[in-house]
Amino acid sequence: MANQDTDTGWKLNSETVAGVFKATVQNAPNAPYCKSTDCALTYGQAAGAIQTLADELRPNVQGRPVAIILPNSSAFFIAYFAILFAGGKPALINHGHPEATLTKLLSDLNAAVVISDRNLGGTRTRILQDADLQGMIKPVDLDALVDEGTAQDIAAILYSGGTTGLPKQVPHTNASIVATMELGDWGWRTAEAEIWLPVAPFTHIYGFLMGLTNPIINAGAVVIPERFQPDLIVDMLLEENVTIFGGGPPAIYQGIMASTKFASTKFPNLRICPGGGAPFPLDVHRRWEAATGLKIYEGYGMTEIAPISINTEAYGVKPGSAGKAVPGSVIEIVDLETGDTVLPTGEAGEIRTKGPHMMTGYTGNPEETAIALRHGYVYTGDIGTLDDEGFLTITDRKKNVIFVGGFNVFPREVEELLLTHPAISGACVVAKADERKGELPVAFVTLRSDANPSEIAAFCDENLIAYKRPTAVNILPEMPLTAAGKVDRAKLQNSLKVEG
CATH class of the missing domain: 3.30.300.30 (ANL, C-terminal domain)
Incomplete structure (x- = not known):
């Protein structure tokens, strides 16, 4: 068993995600917030656009799910926070799903409205694109931009799985997401005015953390690539003075290192390179550090609970591992047959974990919930080992x-x-x-x-x-x-x- 009793050392200044954003707007209204191909906004400008959209949505969405079906964009940020300030429940649905999957997901969600960049047949859709945002900006009235959410209200409905079946709804409360933010910053400790470049979709837990939530902690700026294209990413890392690269899975880092521009480019401002989403081969760690002089700080998490573990300078880095348990959490390795027997150090078995940021279940899916949540733990479906120092190494997916x-x-x-x-x-x-x-x-x-x-x-x-x-x-x-x-x-x- 591995647990991390060390406190994160600090707490966010709000018990809600919208409250964290509002506090940042109050403290740094003129700081750059988000930049995409068609749009660049400061925190104050973004708040003005959010207030405009929240006022429009409020009569119809209070207490109800609202689907966001958008690519990574400035519009995604505006939609997400507007839903929160309007009293709705943001449901983050991957923009790349085929129409048949979207239809089924929306049917199960029963959304009050869908915010998307395109019309979706049979649903009430509010079209929103980056090009629309300039017309929505107004001086924000922070007294009127009221966050009525509580720690136990839903801050995000995320979706888990889907490669072998329809993705499952995973509702997370404000308390859960705020804990996720605090634990993410414990592992990848950030400073004021960082410049973030996320790659993973904001609908994915890793992209959600690296693009949507954690940049706002210290008034960070988010530069959003139009697509993942290795040469484009190399250019943006340099030209945008990126300090935090939210790379994601090893395939992203491998793709960048295969870029024709990578070998001849230096990144003088880059300082934090998180990794997650899949186990990193040692070869990727070695090649990235040899080329950039920077370590990839690999972590581990899933939609149901993230982060679970992180490699950190303060508590140790072991290439090839997923790091040590984050504060307030427990990681155990149990037998593959029953999941009831905790295995000795070094022996491979299924990873189970628990912490303050874990899900409470899959909406409308008691059968899958009973499989994933047992004895107060999330059973991850991943196989791994723990060493004597508490480093977690993921061997494989159980199903693989x-x-x-x-x-x-x-x-x-x-x-x-x-x-x-x-x-x-x-x-x-x-x-x-x-x-x-x-x-x-x-x-x-x-x-x-x-x-x-x-x-x-x-x-x-x-x-x-x-x-x-x-x-x-x-x-x-x-x-x-x-x-x-x-x-x-x-x-x-x-x-x-x-x-x-």
Whole structure:
């Protein structure tokens, strides 16, 4: 078991997310807040636009869910805070979902209104784009910009999962989100007037933390890329004087290091590089630090509770691990069969955790809630180990384990090995059904220099026991990514089914 009794050392000045934003507007109204391709706003200007939209929404949304279906944008910020100040419950739905998924999610949500950049059939939609914001700015009346929310009111409805089924609603209270903000800043301690560049969608818990919530703690500015394109990100890191890069999963860092501009560019202002969303191969840590002189401070979290653990300068950094438990939380490793037996230090099992920022359940889904919440813990579905110092290492997702003739193969172990090959820049190992052995590992790789599948297979033969060796190596021009920037394992898995 690992727990972190160390206090964060400070508390935010409000028990609500909207209250934190309002306090920042009062303290730094002229500070830059958000900048996108079509819009740049100070905190005061943003507050004026928020007040305009909140006044419009208030008669219809009080106490009700309001869906936000927008790409990362300044408009997203305005919509989110306007809903809070209007007394609504913001539901953050990924802009990239297909129409059929959006229709089902909106049906289950029963939203009072949808704020989107496009009309959605059958729903009451309030169109909002960055180009609209200038016309909404007015001098903000802070006395009239009243936050009536309480610690127990809903501050965000996030969505969990969805790669194998419809995403599940995860409502978080103001108390939960404020705790998440405090714990995130405990791990990635920020200063006044930081310049943030987030990449992950704001609808994802990591992008929500890096783009929407934590920049407002110290009047940070958020520069929003129009899309994730490695050359564009390299340019923005330099030209916007970015100090905090909310990179996200390892695939994002790998993509940037593959940019044609990366090797010749220096980032004199960059100082904090958080990582999360998926376990980081050691190769990514080594290459990033060698190129930039900066560590990636890897953390771990999920929509149901985030952050869970973080590598920090104050409490230790162990590359390849997800760090130590955040304050006030507990991490345990339990057996895979029942989840009831806490395992000894160093033994792999399912990670379960609890803390002040954990969810209370999935809306309208008691069956999934009963699986995820047991004995007062969130059962993560991830497999990991704890060492003697309390560092958590994530071995794999429980559902990703490959069962080869009675042996367990953890894809991450094989992927780590593949990434030590000098020609390989990215790797993903998935299972293929096999009549005789049950499953077999298959590798997908991207390259930084020439290599062929037979050479890579020979490398695996030299370094892996027989049952862990990929039975096929597929070379891709690039890895397919999910909307959250993670390698899309489900798509690669499905491609094997199509091949037969």
